[in-house]
Amino acid sequence: MLSLANLVSTVIHIYTWVVIASAIMSWLVAFSVVNMRNQFIRTIVDLLYRLTEPALRPIRRFLPNLGGVDISPVILLLGLYFIDSLLKEYLWPALIL
Numbered sequence: 203m204l205s206l207a208n209l210v211s212t213v214i215h216i217y218t219w220v221v222i223a224s225a226i227m228s229w230l231v232a233f234s235v236v237n238m239r240n241q242f243i244r245t246i247v248d249l250l251y252r253l254t255e256p257a258l259r260p261i262r263r264f265l266p267n268l269g270g271v272d273i274s275p276v277i278l279l280l281g282l283y284f285i286d287s288l289l290k291e292y293l294w295p296a297l298i299l
Contacts, residue, residue, distance in 0.1 A: 214286045224250035225275040
């Protein structure tokens with residue numbers, strides 16, 4: 203069971219980095235730092251969008267319009283951190299004993 207808890211924690215950490223990469227890439231696209239006509243960049247942006255959008259879409263439904271500022275990745279990162287903390291606080295000590 204400890205192996206499963208470690209796996210879930212690792213997946214949460216990897217997904218955290220995917221969300222951060224997606225947010226940074228969206229800023230780079232919005233400020234025209236990267237060229238979306240480049241096939242490699244378009245593939246990376248599409249991959250990050252497909253990985254993060256299913257988790258971000260429900261959060262965006264409940265957030266108010268903040269004038270073009272999207273804080274849904276921050277809310278998602280806080281939720282991931284909370285889930286990881288719960289996992290470490292309640293599941294790991296019970297498995298070690």
